Amino acid sequence: MLTSMRAVELVHFGDADTAFTTRELPRPTPGPGQVLVRVLATSVNPLDLQTRRGDYRDQLALPAVIGNDVSGVVVETGPGADDFRPGDEVWYLTPIFAGQGTYAEFHVVDQALVTRKPAQLSHVEAAGLALVGVTAWEALVERAAVRAGERVLVHGGAGGVGSVAIQIAKALGAEVVTTARAADHEFVTGLGADTAIDFSAGDYVSQVRALGKVDVVLDTVGGDTLTRSPEVLADQGRVVSIVDTPQPQNLLAAWGVNATYHFLFVSPGQAKLAALGRLVDQGELRPVIGAVLPLSDVAQAHALLEASAGNGRRRPRGKIAIAVHPLDEPPHQTTPSPHPAGASATSTQP
Missing domain, CATH: 3.90.180.10 (Medium-chain alcohol dehydrogenases, catalytic domain)
Incomplete structure (x- = not known):
């Protein structure tokens, strides 16, 4: 042995x-x-x-x-x-x-x-x-409780968690919007995303708002996504972040749309x-x-x-x-x- x-x-x-x-x-x-x-x-x-x-x-x-x-x-x-x-x-x-x-x-x-x-x-x-799948499942199903017919914004759709989250959101019956580089748009739509937004070609917020407000935001990238999510959220929208690096802390705008925030550290x-x-x-x-x-x-x-x-x-x-x-x-x-x-x-x- x-x-x-x-x-x-x-x-x-x-x-x-x-x-x-x-x-x-x-x-x-x-x-x-x-x-x-x-x-x-x-x-x-x-x-x-x-x-x-x-x-x-x-x-x-x-x-x-x-x-x-x-x-x-x-x-x-x-x-x-x-x-x-x-x-x-x-x-x-x-x-x-x-x-x-x-x-x-x-x-x-x-x-x-x-x-x-x-x-x-x-x-x-x-x-x-294993890890990215459990993370995306817990974020969308257990925390955000995504329902059929809702619109979900997945940040970083070409990444490990994002690529799985797109597919899970579609399986739940959601409309999926995702941010990705232009070179990855065909890839993420092939995963099931309904709309791909080039975050490097202008303000993603204005591009999302042109489509209509979203019910759920999944933050896989950090930056200012927490503070800017209320700008794209429908009333009683939900935000789930898997990013634990420091981000701007002023979430006052979330109050105006009755937003719910979840911070996720995955468990097996x-x-x-x-x-x-x-x-x-x-x-x-x-x-x-x-x-x-x-x-x-x-x-x-x-x-x-x-x-x-x-x-x-x-x-x-x-x-x-x-x-x-x-x-x-x-x-x-x-x-x-x-x-x-x-x-x-x-x-x-x-």
């Missing part, structure tokens, strides 16, 4: 090129109610960038293995973990800042957080959907993953994987996620996945077909 595993540890807070080291660590052992999973794929999220930079240094002792998405295969079960057997293909989202992360070949998790992987998804796709759960799996099975949701890198290239994956027009690089659409073990299927990029989502198209990764 293997007693060690390869893992990528965060050893220094700071720049990606000096922050990580690949090491052999002891392979974890499942305790009561836990399962040991052979991690086939994980992914990189903005939360990982913030953790690496040191935004949450008070909650993390170094060295540490970070990462929160898993798709893989159960290899061992602990006492009382009777819901799964070795060989089961599973996916899940780990608790944030609790225990070992997922940049490793094996991971131990409470079986109560684990769900069987949708058969239609590859492990790369499932790993790329089987029910949310199961709901996402049903949407996948129904052909209404497909993850968007913009790039796939091996575990040894975690630092490069972080740098790619941080790419922007300001530093002369383009961030991939959707998610950046990490292939931890050799996969049965080749790494690929997935782009959903126009809503309702059908079979995915594949191409080589960028």
Whole structure:
């Protein structure tokens, strides 16, 4: 039996090129109610960038293995973990800042957080959907309570959370407006967005207001979205923000439209993953994987996620996945077909 595993540890807070080291660590052992999973794929999220930079240094002792998405295969079960057997293909989202992360070949998790992987998804796709999917679901369904016929504004529709949120909002029967660069308009409308607005070509507020007020705003980008959301909200509109960087604090305008604000730090759960799996099975949701890198290239994956027009690089659409073990299927990029989502198209990764 293997007693060690390869893992990528965060050893220094700071720049990606000096922050990580690949090491052999002891392979974890499942305790009561836990399962040991052979991690086939994980992914990189903005939360990982913030953790690496040191935004949450008070909650993390170094060295540490970070990462929160898993798709893989159960290899061992602990006492009382009777819901799964070795060989089961599973996916899940780990608790944030609790225990070992997922940049490793094996991971131990409470079986109560684990769900069987949708058969239609590859492990790369499932790993790329877990955290962003749960985030978008919790934002739109549990917090904003989006209803059929409402108009939803998704900021950053070409990003990881945004690309999933567009599809979930459409599945809920909403009209979807999204902000994206002009080069991404065909992409986001292919996901199901009814209208795409180029945020770099003028004031997005005036462009949204020309369409009519919106019932829900999902903020995935920060900046002045919190303070400006009341300018586009219908009466009793709702705003959900997943951004925890400082923003302007004067929300007085929200009073005038009876707005409700929600600030979301996502939590894992089987029910949310199961709901996402049903949407996948129904052909209404497909993850968007913009790039796939091996575990040894975690630092490069972080740098790619941080790419922007300001530093002369383009961030991939959707998610950046990490292939931890050799996969049965080749790494690929997935782009959903126009809503309702059908079979995915594949191409080589960028």
